[in-house]
Amino acid sequence: MANILVVDDELGIRDLLSEILNDEGHHVDLAENAGQARIACRDNAYDLVLLDIWMPDTDGVSLLKEWQLSGQLVMPVIMMSGHATIDTAVEATRIGAFSFLEKPITLQKLLKSVHQALEKQQAAETPVAVAATAQRVMAAEPSSDAVLAGGQTMIRAIPREEFLPEPHQGFDLDRPLREARDDFEKAYFEFHLAREGGSMTRVAEKTGLERTHLYRKLRQLGVELGKRRSTR
Template sequence: MANILVVDDELGIRDLLSEILNDEGHHVDLAENAGQARIACRDNQYDLVLLDIWMPDTDGVSLLKEWSLNAQLTMPVIMMSGHATIDTAVEATRIGAFSFLEKPITLQKLLKSVNQALEKTQAADPTPVAGAALRLMATEVSEEVATAATSHLIRAMPREELLPDPHQGFDLDRPLREARDDFEKAYFEFHLAREGGSMTRVAEKTGLERTHLYRKLRQLGVELGKRRMNR
């Protein structure tokens, strides 16, 4: 069971998320604005925060930045929005947001994102900027926003952050599509290695259907046979 804070100015959203998460065995507190969220985080320790971006007093990105600057960002934060933009996705993820949920929020997307975020403390993230890009590639925002935001992050990465292995790097002096293909290959190889070659677990971690995952790995030239033999 996890302690979760839901911050959203819409009563219907708060009630829906609270009902779903309570049914999953979690303890849920609710806040309808940034002021209430500040008080809740001051008085309680949360394992996860679901934070709406557009709120009347202080928007979610500004509150996230406030927590980060004050060293209060000690829990994963999932941003929620009905109209996420590329700039918003890049900014929030750079600040420290774990991922995004695009409204309307489905039960499947909610539970998958919550479970992934709660697992964050069980495994160390890659370097901050690289970790941000990895999560955006499997985020729940629209493909257009995720693709463009990931591209922005890749271009902004220091060379040493591009791969989990610090001894590897990318040649960035080439077309973006080629650089992104290499980054995606490194991303999937990282997860395959961490999951011992289990396609089922990698599919769950990356949020892809198994058939899509197989097709993607073949397209990127990832050697699946060798990985299975080395398990």
């Protein structure tokens, strides 16, 4: 799951992108102008920003340049516009934008661009994480079996199995993320439906979803909506 910020002055665009990205398992924050986007990026760390070019207070290209000059452009930014010229798209890319999406944005192009941007971000973060882990291992106090004659030390080769987490009871984690997430969500909603006696109103309140979104999600997951006895 990624933390994504959507910046667009059109409510319909914000709602649509939020719904699509939430369905993909991402956490989405929304901003309707550059001012709100500045505050959001100041208070949160995002893996990706979807940024509209034409906004009433500050245009997206100017905000992108501001982030680049201040050293805040540490995440991929996908620019969006229905009226931008090729020159505008080229300028945004030169400043540091990852890609450009022309409105109306198709579902396929959106998901492809988001997937590519997140892959790039993950690849950029991996060497940093590996270096930090190596530094912690080197700085750790050596165990008694790592001390050699003459006071020299060595780092024990740690078997790969010691890094692997214990399997999660009830879920097969050795498969694509989307399949594992669907099974978890199905079990999650079935649990709450049983607990609330099949009441969609109480399940919607408990899970924080709109009723229409909840119905759509349950149908998508293949959850049966028959009468259930409460487990309370």
